[in-house]
Amino acid sequence: MKKIILLSLLLSFGIVSCQNNSKTNNANTQTKSDTTNEHLLMSTVWFQKSAEMRAIYYQSYRLAKMIVDEKIATLDKNQKKAVVLDIDETVLDNSPFQVKCIETGKSYSKKTWKEWTSLSKARALPGAVDFTNYAKDKGVEIFYVSNRLKEELDVTMKNMKELNFPCVDSTHFLLKTTESGKKARRDIIKKDYNIILFIGDNLTDYSEIYEKRNEKLAIDIVDNNKEDFGTKFIILPNPMYGEWEKAIYGNTHKISKELKNKKLKDCLNSY
Numbered sequence: 001m002k003k004i005i006l007l008s009l010l011l012s013f014g015i016v017s018c019q020n021n022s023k024t025n026n027a028n029t030q031t032k033s034d035t036t037n038e039h040l041l042m043s044t045v046w047f048q049k050s051a052e053m054r055a056i057y058y059q060s061y062r063l064a065k066m067i068v069d070e071k072i073a074t075l076d077k078n079q080k081k082a083v084v085l086d087i088d089e090t091v092l093d094n095s096p097f098q099v100k101c102i103e104t105g106k107s108y109s110k111k112t113w114k115e116w117t118s119l120s121k122a123r124a125l126p127g128a129v130d131f132t133n134y135a136k137d138k139g140v141e142i143f144y145v146s147n148r149l150k151e152e153l154d155v156t157m158k159n160m161k162e163l164n165f166p167c168v169d170s171t172h173f174l175l176k177t178t179e180s181g182k183k184a185r186r187d188i189i190k191k192d193y194n195i196i197l198f199i200g201d202n203l204t205d206y207s208e209i210y211e212k213r214n215e216k217l218a219i220d221i222v223d224n225n226k227e228d229f230g231t232k233f234i235i236l237p238n239p240m241y242g243e244w245e246k247a248i249y250g251n252t253h254k255i256s257k258e259l260k261n262k263k264l265k266d267c268l269n270s271y
Helices: 002-034 038-049 051-074 095-104 110-117 128-137 150-162 183-190 219-224 243-248 257-266
Strands: 081-085 141-149 173-176 194-200 233-235
Touching: 038 051, 038 095, 038 257, 051 081, 051 128, 051 194, 051 233, 081 128, 081 183, 095 110, 110 150, 128 141, 141 150, 141 183, 150 173, 173 183, 183 194
Parallel strands: 081 141, 081 194, 141 173, 194 233
Antiparallel strands: none
16 A cells, blocks of 8 residues: 555656656747747738738838939939939848748848848839839939849849839949948939939938937937938838847847847837
């Protein structure tokens, strides 16, 4: 009888131990999940599935047409004019790359990014093809200034040719070489053209004053230059990634996912 009681106690301890181990494993799994790319979920769903996203792009490119018409009517007719656009999340939709990051838990890297761009499968964003061809037909040159790497030029042009974007040749693409800042590339265009409009999803697509944002995250700089928006620069929505996110991390991405999540939560204001 004593042996039976002892055996029962041992089995009970074993079951409790297994349950505790199971809880620990579940907790570890939950912790691991919390530090992957689940933070991208809501923003990526919004970008792919919300009608509001499409409405904003149509609205923005309609405004762009109005600005082009106004500038053509008021500026020197003999002066060569240009519109400068970013590529990613400005004319091309790369949200499938973000979905892949969510699925795999992998982050952006040159390797993972090139796996996507090499497919030349990005879709055109609403209004982008229509606007760029509209401006081109009005005699305005179209330039694409992007931080895609130069070795991505061919696959990018293939993608955009298939979507019927204008000015798809090497002279109209100024891709990244050694630095992410776009001022030098904008200055090249300015030598021969009056840039009448900039369009992009990052403030740095317009001006270098938004690079390396301060502790105010460039909100103060935007407020001080609010007259530029909707006249010289059209900013497009990108809640998935961008300079805004990097600024929250201290102008670097070289920190752990755990620390990134902490910084994102710490910067929020509640009541």
